Amino acid sequence: xxxxDQPTEMTATEGAIVQINCTYQTSGFNGLFWYQQxxxxxxxxxxxxxxxxxxxxxxxxSFLSRSKGYSYLLxxxxxxxxxxxxxxxxxxxxxxxxxxxxxxxxxxx
Amino acid sequence: xxxxxxxxxxxxxxSGTSVKIxxxxxxxxxxxxxxxxxxxxxxxxLMATSNxxxxxxxxxxxxxxKFLINHASLxxxxxxxxxxxxxxxxxxxxxxxxxxxxINEQFFGPGTRLTVL
Numbered sequence: 001x002x003x004x005d006q007p008t009e010m011t012a013t014e015g016a017i018v019q020i021n022c023t024y025q026t027s028g029f030n031g032l033f034w035y036q037q038x039x040x041x042x043x044x045x046x047x048x049x050x051x052x053x054x055x056x057x058x059x060x061x062s063f064l065s066r067s068k069g070y071s072y073l074l075x076x077x078x079x080x081x082x083x084x085x086x087x088x089x090x091x092x093x094x095x096x097x098x099x100x101x102x103x104x105x106x107x108x109x
Numbered sequence: 110x111x112x113x114x115x116x117x118x119x120x121x122x123x124s125g126t127s128v129k130i131x132x133x134x135x136x137x138x139x140x141x142x143x144x145x146x147x148x149x150x151x152x153x154x155l156m157a158t159s160n161x162x163x164x165x166x167x168x169x170x171x172x173x174x175k176f177l178i179n180h181a182s183l184x185x186x187x188x189x190x191x192x193x194x195x196x197x198x199x200x201x202x203x204x205x206x207x208x209x210x211x212i213n214e215q216f217f218g219p220g221t222r223l224t225v226l
Contacts, residue, residue: 033214042202042220043153087152095206097143097215101152 002026004100006088011106012078020073020086020103028093034062034073035087037102043087046073075105083107111137113205115218122193123226130188130221132203138183139205143215144176147200159186193225 003025012018024032031050035043049055049064049071061074073086088100112135122128132142141160145153157173159165159180167173177189186205190197200222204215 035217040200040222042217044217045214048214096158097155099153099155 002090002092002098004088004090004098006086006100006103008101009104009106011108012075014078014080014107014109016078017074017076018078018105020075020088020105022071022073022088022100024069024071024088024090024098024100026090026092026098029066030091030093030095032062032064032071033089033091033097034060034071035089037085037087039084046086078107080107080109111135111205111207111216113139113203113216113218115203115221117221118219119222119224121224121226124194125192127189127191128193128223130190130201130203130223132186132188132205132218134184134205134207134216137205137207137216139186139207140183141206142180142186143204143206144178144186144188145202145204147202147220153202156188190223193223195225198223198225 006022033048034046036046037043047062054063059076064071085102085104087102089097114133116131144156147153155168156171157165157167157178159178161180161183165178180186200220202220204217206215
């Protein structure tokens with residue numbers, strides 16, 4: 001079956017670095033997405049990886065290893081506004097997004 | 110980036126009534142639109158996938174007669190919750206995939222919060 005695993009909740013300190021891991025098993029693979037979702041709002045796109053390696057975009061970076069079925073989202077210089085849920089999603093062979101349950105990130109001062 | 114709008118943003122209705130939610134892609138044509146439902150503290154749950162001009166494909170467990178989806182044009186899809194009940198209260202989010210998207214990205218609408226009394 002298809003499965004996306006990510007931690008339920010993580011806590012980090014303002015100014016620090018946090019890495020949110022995601023492992024996946026899908027029927028076919030057409031890329032992995034990371035979305036940020038604040039409470040009561042729709043998800044917003046953060047990153048897309050389809051090739052192995054690291055994609056850097058400002059304070060956020062995303063890594064993919066297709067052979068390991070693994071990705072992580074790295075957030076640097078954490079700010080209070082980064083407190084949100086981070087959703088990992090894989091696009092399968094039918095171009096359907098398979099969603100993880102999300103990781104709630106709590107930032108403490 | 111591409112913009113997707115949803116209307117209304119929030120709605121309160123009485124049990125037994127029907128509610129229509131509109132999803133529009135404002136600056137691009139969307140061959141495929143997706144409807145999600147999200148309960149508090151849970152992840153997104155795909156309800157159905159709709160392609161312009163054809164019937165929607167519903168996920169297992171989603172009643173097609175209760176959640177009517179129409180995708181009449183490349184920029185508009187509607188979800189009608191018929192005979193709504195309190196258990197239908199949820200956050201409904203649509204997303205749209207561009208006609209020739211470079212990275213097959215889905216663009217999300219802002220969501221509609223439905224409360225059924």
